[in-house]
Amino acid sequence: MNSKVSAVNFIVCLGLFAASSAAAWAGSHDALKEALEAKYQLTKTGIDRIRVTQPGTVFVVEKDGISGDLASDMTFLNNKVHDGQVAQAGGFMAAMQGKTTSRDLKAGDKVYLFNVDVKDDQVQFFIITCDTYDVNVHGSTKQTRYKAQLSFELGKDFMATATPEAVEKAVEAVIIPEAEAQAVSTKTVELGQTPEQVKAALGAPDKVIKLGPKEVYVYKDMKVVFVDGKVSDVQ
Numbered sequence: 212m213n214s215k216v217s218a219v220n221f222i223v224c225l226g227l228f229a230a231s232s233a234a235a236w237a238g239s240h241d242a243l244k245e246a247l248e249a250k251y252q253l254t255k256t257g258i259d260r261i262r263v264t265q266p267g268t269v270f271v272v273e274k275d276g277i278s279g280d281l282a283s284d285m286t287f288l289n290n291k292v293h294d295g296q297v298a299q300a301g302g303f304m305a306a307m308q309g310k311t312t313s314r315d316l317k318a319g320d321k322v323y324l325f326n327v328d329v330k331d332d333q334v335q336f337f338i339i340t341c342d343t344y345d346v347n348v349h350g351s352t353k354q355t356r357y358k359a360q361l362s363f364e365l366g367k368d369f370m371a372t373a374t375p376e377a378v379e380k381a382v383e384a385v386i387i388p389e390a391e392a393q394a395v396s397t398k399t400v401e402l403g404q405t406p407e408q409v410k411a412a413l414g415a416p417d418k419v420i421k422l423g424p425k426e427v428y429v430y431k432d433m434k435v436v437f438v439d440g441k442v443s444d445v446q
Contacts, residue, residue, distance in 0.1 A: 240329040246375035247327050247334070251388065254323035259283045260339055261356055263323070269341060270322050270386040273431075277316040277385075279357030281346065282339055287360040288313065295384035297361075312346060314357045318431070322386060325358075332370055334378055336361040338386070361385065400435055404442045409435055 252267035260282035276297035278288045291298040316322070326337035338361065343354045363381050365373065383391070398412040409428060410416070416428035416435075428435040436444040 243334075243373060243375060243378065244327055244329045247329075247378065250375065250379060251324050251327075253327070254325045254339070256282075256325060256339065260325070260358055261343070261354070267323055267325075269389040270324060270338070271389050271392040272316050272318055272320040272322060272385075273383075273387055273392075274385050275315070275318055277359050277361065278313055279316060279338075279340065279359035280313050281348075282356040282358045284312075284358075287337070287358065289360045289362055292361055292363045292381075292385055295381070297385065312348065314340075314344070316340070316357070316359070321389065322359075330370075332367045333365055334363045334370075334382070336363070336382065336386070400433075400442060400445055402442050405440060406437060409442065 251270075254263060254267035255265035256263050274295070274297050277290050280286065280288050321341040322338040323341055324336055324338055326335075328335040328337075337358065339358045340356045343356050345352050346355050361382075363378070363385075365378070365381060369377070400409055400412060404412075406426070406428070413428075413430060413435075416430055418429040420427040420429065424439050426437040426440075428437070434446040435442060436446065
């Protein structure tokens with residue numbers, strides 16, 4: 212009898228522990244912020260954000276369309292990210308993003324993360340470019356970095372139960388730590404592999420095209436062609 216009671220108590224305690232662990236993230240902005248900053252080391256800069264005093268995690272930009280402004284500017288260009296896509300601003304912000312001192316980041320550019328903020332419906336990443344660039348301001352040329360705000364619009368329902376891993380997945384569709392990007396780039400595709408083997412190596416494709424016995428997986432920088440379920444060509 213005692214052994215049965217002990218077993219029941221153990222199962223109940225285990226269930227309560229699992230529930231409390233999951234609940235620890237739910238609605239806890241501070242806990243989520245701390246977890247993200249533990250995964251991604253923040254970069255420390257001087258007041259003008261041009262001088263880097265302590266480099267942190269280097270990220271590689273995965274998606275085009277991120278607009279940045281001068282690192283020393285007081286304002287931030289807010290780039291909204293929804294379902295892995297960087298949204299274009301409208302109205303006043305569109306004019307700001309088109310100003311002569313702004314710069315559009317490209318896939319492959321490298322950036323630092325210098326601040327993280329967690330809101331009820333989104334997570335905000337504040338980034339600066341690793342490289343410096345020549346810019347003409349008031350007739351004189353100077354070196355500067357560019358900064359930008361990435362607002363990952365995840366929604367209140369998502370954020371209510373968001374785990375660090377779920378947020379990281381959303382973030383890394385747009386900017387990914389350089390070490391992880393390099394690990395992905397070393398993965399290879401070979402003739403004769405199955406779709407499952409290719410997805411294990413490269414992840415889910417951006418698009419799938421089906422043409423009878425022929426199937427094409429479209430990735431950002433390559434196309435993998437299958438015939439009868441086997442890799443026949445890589446373009």
